[in-house]
Amino acid sequence: MGTTSKALALLNYFDRAHSLIGLSDLARMSGTNKATCFRLMSELVEHGLAEQLPESRGYRIGPAVLRLAALRDAAVPLRDLALPILQRLAHTTGETAHMSHLVGGKLATLAYAYSAAHAMKVMMEEADVLPFHATSSGFAVLANLPPQIADAILAQPMVAVTKATPTRPEDVRTRLAEMRRVGYGRTADTYEADVASIALPLFDARGACTGAIAVAAPVTRLTPAATAKTLTALIAAARETMAAWGGQLPPELDALWRKIQKA
Amino acid sequence: MGTTSKALALLNYFDRAHSLIGLSDLARMSGTNKATCFRLMSELVEHGLAEQLPESRGYRIGPAVLRLAALRDAAVPLRDLALPILQRLAHTTGETAHMSHLVGGKLATLAYAYSAAHAMKVMMEEADVLPFHATSSGFAVLANLPPQIADAILAQPMVAVTKATPTRPEDVRTRLAEMRRVGYGRTADTYEADVASIALPLFDARGACTGAIAVAAPVTRLTPAATAKTLTALIAAARETMAAWGGQLPPELDALWRKIQKA
DNA sequence: ACCATCGGTTCATATAATAAACCGCTACAG
DNA sequence: CTGTAGCGGTTTATTATATGAACCGATGGT
Structure with missing residues (x-):
């Protein structure tokens, strides 16, 4: 499986009930290694698809998806x-x-x-x-x-x-x-x-x-x-x-x- | 640079003026190899972040971003x-x-x-x-x-x-x-x-x-x-x-x- | 003071990404 | 009708990148 798929699959663990997920949790849920999970999330964060809270260090969906959604709507x-x-x-x-x-x-x-x-x-x-x-x-x-x-x-x-x-x-x-x-x-x-x-x-x-x-x-x-x-x-x-x-x-x-x- | 970043960077070439982009165009714009570009886009498509039109075979932003945007709004x-x-x-x-x-x-x-x-x-x-x-x-x-x-x-x-x-x-x-x-x-x-x-x-x-x-x-x-x-x-x-x-x-x-x- | 767990880092190893050449196809021009 | 140039997509050996066990310092509960 491609690395990109693994990264994107991580986004699927976010939903209304779990809008904020910690690194270890996410690694466990997705079955990926913690280091791998960290790197993948870092890349998602870099592109705004995910976002990391300064205090809790938990991850959540990032602001870039709003731009993409607006584009999708328009297109x-x-x-x-x-x-x-x-x-x-x-x-x-x-x-x-x-x-x-x-x-x-x-x-x-x-x-x-x-x-x-x-x-x-x-x-x-x-x-x-x-x-x-x-x-x-x-x-x-x-x-x-x-x-x-x-x-x-x-x-x-x-x-x-x-x-x-x-x-x-x-x-x-x-x-x-x-x-x-x-x-x-x-x-x-x-x-x-x-x-x-x-x-x-x-x-x-x-x-x-x-x-x-x-x-x-x-x-x-x-x-x-x-x-x-x-x-x-x-x-x-x-x-x-x-x-x-x-x-x-x-x-x-x-x-x-x-x-x-x-x- | 990570592979995931390269894939996500491809999404940045889509905007209101360019909502539909062909494979070769996208490869040229992003400076990636056509084969690479194809694989990356295929992974994005697989996860719904991008979508490929059956007729023109061009790519555009996919439906999954709507779900993510709704999540972001809620979170x-x-x-x-x-x-x-x-x-x-x-x-x-x-x-x-x-x-x-x-x-x-x-x-x-x-x-x-x-x-x-x-x-x-x-x-x-x-x-x-x-x-x-x-x-x-x-x-x-x-x-x-x-x-x-x-x-x-x-x-x-x-x-x-x-x-x-x-x-x-x-x-x-x-x-x-x-x-x-x-x-x-x-x-x-x-x-x-x-x-x-x-x-x-x-x-x-x-x-x-x-x-x-x-x-x-x-x-x-x-x-x-x-x-x-x-x-x-x-x-x-x-x-x-x-x-x-x-x-x-x-x-x-x-x-x-x-x-x-x-x- | 201890242990468990957290987010994050390191580094040798192994796997997955890469790019040139190629394919079949369509469209247009000579 | 033919030559050519472009397209989306595929193949392949080569190589760069992702991986994960072990480790780190910090934090928090017992």
Whole structure:
């Protein structure tokens, strides 16, 4: 293995719970020799990827990562990341795939892709805003937002987009609980009659839910078998998206998704 | 030099203007052998610090930096970074030092430190909000904000805190122009009678002005000689702060500050 | 006063980094 | 269609660099 890899691997031992790590600890955790660990960390410190506190002499993540992150943000528009993933998702599921992004308290369509498998498909609007209470994406996001923010959204008046749209907060809450239990959001006829969709929440690098990825199809095509197949493809796409975002999937959801993928 | 350093140094060739770099280009720029460059980049890619585009095969900053940046944010409160810097600044200048941070369109005091050099000193309020048109920090920030945002702030009614406070937008603009010309903000008697202060703007990793660092003193003590001494200490403190923030100082200001430091 | 552990250093040894030449490919020019 | 120059990537013997056991002084708890 390359020396550089060993150095970079050291960074993986830092997380929210362990933001400050001493030399000996780090050497033990990583299984590297203390002298080696010291040298590697010194090089990381030299380049600002790590930082050493003067008093405790412990190491933590350095300031240079902020510059790099800003660069990454500037260089990689979310949409460009989303498109190829959605296109693959649309292709493997044979249905319309779309991704939405939480911006300014609204859930906006970021990108979408169609499949050529069927003549009849769910069409999307560019930069459309999705109602939280009437779409699977909305449920997926709402169920993973901090309670006070979710409450604020639920407190707003809810328009019945179709006859099946839930408009009472308690009805929506029931669906959110269900979403949390199974690990994905699912709706049928709530946004448009005869349209069903399945959505997964997406999380950013801070672990906050900031969007959703979904597949929408005519209800008749989303049979139990198709649902299962769609879900596994969705989970793969969601994981891929979050890898590109540097996103942090909550452990509970990770466990639920793993179970689904195994089945 | 260590191999790890060589690998990390490659990341320095990426910036806003060059977010995508080919292998041969990168090898040329860095002066490394192409094979070496390839191996190093491969290791960076493996750990997500860099990313290779499938089509063009060019390299760019990878998604892992987002995770690291989120960690850094969580681990290092701005205030904890500011305090030791301000304490040193207060000590070397013999006057009160403070740092303010732009949050929600307001300039809030983040931290401050006093000097023991004089019995009479400028006192600060915890979490105070600084008026843009009456403080050197306000001028420093305002002069470096995007025009439309600065205009919006200037369009709001301005209260005369003292008799010397400028309250007409054109008067403020004159001072902002002066601030841009010399590279620092300076006020006297505008916030409180007989109090003068000097401030420098601070920039975040995206190159946006998000705060200021300043020294405040009785007008009589801030003589030309003291001003010169204070400025060099302030510049050092500002640079140190931005290093910890991963901040990007605009080239013009960098040039101005260098000139001041030389003189 | 002792022992354990800390961060850091030393130095002979062994392993991993290096660079020139080469490959297959694409694109453009004659 | 062909020659050439550039690309990203690979191979190889050569060599420079990373490694780790032992060691150091400092610190802190028993």
